[in-house]
Amino acid sequence: KFPKTKDTAEMLGAGKEYAKPEPVHVPFLELTDVAQLPENTNCLTCTADGRFLGLAHTQGLSVWCASSFTLVAEWLQPQLELIFIQMIRMAETTSLLGTVDDMGVARVFGFHSDTVHLLSVINAMEDVTVRSIFLTFDLHEGGHYGAASVSCNGVLWLEVYQFPVEQWLKELETVSSQNKDENVTKGSGMKWSPFTLMMKISPPTLPTGKPLDFLTHCLTVDIIRSSGLHKEQSSFSSDAATTKNTHESPSCTQHFLLPCDGPTGDSKANPAGLPVAVAVWWSGSTSLLQYLLQKTPKNKSGRASNYLFILFIFAADVAPVPEMLWPNAKEILCSAVSRCTCLIALGLEDATVYIWNRQSGSPVSVVLVPGETIAFSRIQFVDNWSVPAQDCDIIGTELVGMLVSCKNGAVYMVTAGLGMRSSTIQLFERPKDSRDLPTVAIPVPFLQAVSLIMQRSGKMFLTEAISREIVCYLTLPTSHQTVSLYNPIYTLNAERRALFIRGDQETSDLLDSLNQSQLFVFYFSQSDIIKPHIDCPRQPAAFHHGTLEEICNIYLEQSRAQSVEERNKALEQTWEKMQETASALQRAHRSHKHHKNVNK
Numbered sequence: 001k002f003p004k005t006k007d008t009a010e011m012l013g014a015g016k017e018y019a020k021p022e023p024v025h026v027p028f029l030e031l032t033d034v035a036q037l038p039e040n041t042n043c044l045t046c047t048a049d050g051r052f053l054g055l056a057h058t059q060g061l062s063v064w065c066a067s068s069f070t071l072v073a074e075w076l077q078p079q080l081e082l083i084f085i086q087m088i089r090m091a092e093t094t095s096l097l098g099t100v101d102d103m104g105v106a107r108v109f110g111f112h113s114d115t116v117h118l119l120s121v122i123n124a125m126e127d128v129t130v131r132s133i134f135l136t137f138d139l140h141e142g143g144h145y146g147a148a149s150v151s152c153n154g155v156l157w158l159e160v161y162q163f164p165v166e167q168w169l170k171e172l173e174t175v176s177s178q179n180k181d182e183n184v185t186k187g188s189g190m191k192w193s194p195f196t197l198m199m200k201i202s203p204p205t206l207p208t209g210k211p212l213d214f215l216t217h218c219l220t221v222d223i224i225r226s227s228g229l230h231k232e233q234s235s236f237s238s239d240a241a242t243t244k245n246t247h248e249s250p251s252c253t254q255h256f257l258l259p260c261d262g263p264t265g266d267s268k269a270n271p272a273g274l275p276v277a278v279a280v281w282w283s284g285s286t287s288l289l290q291y292l293l294q295k296t297p298k299n300k301s302g303r304a305s306n307y308l309f310i311l312f313i314f315a316a317d318v319a320p321v322p323e324m325l326w327p328n329a330k331e332i333l334c335s336a337v338s339r340c341t342c343l344i345a346l347g348l349e350d351a352t353v354y355i356w357n358r359q360s361g362s363p364v365s366v367v368l369v370p371g372e373t374i375a376f377s378r379i380q381f382v383d384n385w386s387v388p389a390q391d392c393d394i395i396g397t398e399l400v401g402m403l404v405s406c407k408n409g410a411v412y413m414v415t416a417g418l419g420m421r422s423s424t425i426q427l428f429e430r431p432k433d434s435r436d437l438p439t440v441a442i443p444v445p446f447l448q449a450v451s452l453i454m455q456r457s458g459k460m461f462l463t464e465a466i467s468r469e470i471v472c473y474l475t476l477p478t479s480h481q482t483v484s485l486y487n488p489i490y491t492l493n494a495e496r497r498a499l500f501i502r503g504d505q506e507t508s509d510l511l512d513s514l515n516q517s518q519l520f521v522f523y524f525s526q527s528d529i530i531k532p533h534i535d536c537p538r539q540p541a542a543f544h545h546g547t548l549e550e551i552c553n554i555y556l557e558q559s560r561a562q563s564v565e566e567r568n569k570a571l572e573q574t575w576e577k578m579q580e581t582a583s584a585l586q587r588a589h590r591s592h593k594h595h596k597n598v599n600k
Contacts, residue, residue: 026461027529028473032498033521035069038062041502041517043489045087047095048141050495052111056082056099063087063097063111066496069519075109075116087111088139091169096143104133106148108163108195112172115179119168119192122148122161140256144274145198145293149252158201158252160278160293167193198293199320203250203282218327222287251283253335257290260342260359277323279344281332288332288346288356290324326356333376336402339383345402347376353414355400365416369404369424378405382413382443403427403451409437411453413465427465428453439486445494447524447533452499454488460501464533472529474522476503483517497525497534 043056046066053064060076084100090110097109097116106122123132135156136149146161175190204219256275281288330348337344343364344356351374355364369376382401404412411428431437440454449465458481460474480503482488490501498521505516524530 026470026473028475029462029522029524029527029529031476031520032523032526033069035519035521037502037517037519039517040081041489041519042081042083043085044491044500044502044519045085046491046493046496046500047087048089048495050493050498052087052095053491053500054085054087054097056085058082061085061097061099061109061116063116066493073111073114073116075118084137086137086139088141088143090143090165094169094172096139096163096165098137098139098146100134100137104131104135104151106134106137108139108146110168110172113176113179115176117172117175117190117192120195122195123150135251138254138256140275142274145256146195147254147256147278149254156203156250156252158254158280160198160201160291162196162198162293164193164195199291201252201280201291201320203252204285204289215322215325218287218325222285222327225286250285253281255279255335255337255341255344257337257358258341260340275341279335279337280322281335281346284331286328286331288326288328288335288344289322290326291320292323324361328354334379336379336381338381338400343381343400345379345381345400347379347404349375351376353379353402353404353416355416357418364400364418365422367414367416367422367424369412369414371406371410374410375407376404377407378441379403380443382449384443384445384448401449403441403443405438405441406430411438411441411451413449413451425465425468427451427463427468431455440488440490442492444492444524446497447530450533452492454482454490456486458482462530462533471533472527474499476501476520480505480518480520496523498523 038055038057040058041055045054046052047054050066052072053066053069055062055064058081059078060074060080061082062074063072064070065072081102082099083102084098086098088096088098090096093112095111097111099107099109101107103125104123105125107118108120108122110117110119122137123134125131130152132150132152134148135151137146138148139146143163143165146163148159148161150157150159171190171192204223255278257277257279258273259276275293277290277292279288279290326344326346328346328348330350330352332346333349334347335345342358344358346354346356348354351369351371353365353367353369355366356362357364380403382403399415400417402414402416404414406412408430409428410426410430413425413427414422415425416422428438428441435455435457436459437456438453439456440452442452444450444452444462447462450462450471451465452460452462454460458476460482462471462474463469464471476482482490483502483504488501490499492499501520501522503518503520505518507516525534
């Protein structure tokens with residue numbers, strides 16, 4: 001239905017049709033394929049196995065074969081505009097799709113036997129006066145869980161869902177069998193199993209009438225500090241709790257967390273590798289909160305598992321209470337979790353990157369990114385990164401690599417780890433021209449220490465972190481440009497080692513531009529320029545060990561491998577850092593107290 005364009009051969013032909021990248025000595029990657037897109041395609045996604053492409057566009061969605069670019073299935077509805085799509089694997093031959101339309105309505109679809117089925121409308125709007133708008137929607141791999149930040153009449157909260165994957169798979173098989181049976185009337189409406197709302201998490205408020213335990217104290221301090229309340233206004237009252245909400249509605253960021261039992265979260269108690277918790281932080285906050293998806297079972301002694309900062313507080317039929325809190329000195333601006341989710345990285349307001357170990361409850365590393373007035377906008381873990389053995393001070397530890405993007409356009413590669421000398425490399429300098437500001441800066445998962453940068457000017461290139469040199473430029477035909485310089489529509493697939501990106505023909509007529517949208521494809525593995533940078537498949541680094549006892553044993557083994565002098569030196573350095581932190585906090589406290597007295 002959406003075949004390749006007739007002029008595909010011309011667009012992939014002579015090099016004279018391409019804009020020459022600057023500088024001249026940097027090579028450019030050849031465009032591999034082109035296909036015609038449906039009108040007004042707003043979002044692209046690709047399954048992890050690289051078999052199918054998902055397209056959200058006007059009047060619905062389409063599923064394409066990622067190799068032939070032919071239409072496999074579609075779901076259409078008049079006067080509907082989908083602006084977000086996510087496609088994950090639910091079973092061997094079944095995928096789950098999550099979408100959001102321009103009215104903030106979220107839907108979940110099942111793709112099975114080359115057919116798309118609408119399984120559920122998450123926030124069906126029965127009353128427009130209490131319309132709940134989905135701001136974000138995230139499906140966890142496997143499809144068992146989903147999360148969405150929801151806004152209604154100026155109030156925002158986070159909802160966590162559990163989807164009936166097993167029932168949906170059986171129902172999809174039933175519908176597929178009915179469609180193949182000529183004696184059964186097709187389209188005889190299937191009543192799909194409903195999803196479950198597991199929890200509704202609202203921004204923390206000042207507690208009333210509760211004993212001042214550690215978690216309550218931290219939440220109270222965080223709320224007072226983030227809302228700018230003075231001490232005389234910070235009593236435990238509902239008026240104080242709503243002070244910030246009257247000025248500004250916060251935003252929310254969440255991450256699903258796997259158990260720290262294996263690289264993929266699989267264990268005897270959790271063979272499917274399902275998430276066990278969700279980590280949440282709110283804009284303006286300094287605390288990362290962790291909520292259990294299910295109650296943690298007790299051990300033989302009747303006590304829950306021992307983690308630092310854990311407080312098990314459960315009550316029936318009440319708002320969920322965080323079971324873990326990770327306090328930080330400054331406001332959180334961005335966050336990321338490692339592939340195994342046992343490491344959490346936080347970018348703070350003071351240009352500091354904190355890396356927390358979920359199992360030990362302690363920071364793995366604290367890195368200060370050099371520079372003036374740096375404000376982080378995004379942080380991402382980089383898996384395909386290596387470090388020389390001499391840079392590691394503790395045997396058996398692994399390097400943590402992160403790509404940090406700043407609001408001023410600078411991009412840094414940060415490397416750190418337990419017992420390692422942290423380093424910061426400026427991968428992309430702050431541009432002087434606003435047109436050169438990067439809109440996309442992401443690590444390429446199948447290339448060694450290589451990142452993809454897209455700029456507002458429309459330039460796209462790969463840059464290598466170690467040499468800090470541009471590997472190559474990626475250019476569209478001179479007749480086309482990326483659809484949005486501020487928000488390019490693209491998807492990067494590791495299995496196919498390919499970049500899929502939408503480009504529109506440059507024309508003064510907006511309607512002609514929408515009808516001339518093309519899907520441009522760059523296959524990295526087919527280029528001799530890229531082959532030296534292709535990363536060999538490796539097992540994900542395991543920053544975790546089964547039990548707290550095993551962690552202690554490994555720590556002791558590492559300590560024994562060091563000399564007495566090395567251990568004393570490490571202890572002195574740790575103590576000095578603690579003293580410096582304490583002194584800084586005392587100075588800040590005295591300064592705050594002084595300003596307060598002056599104001600009085």
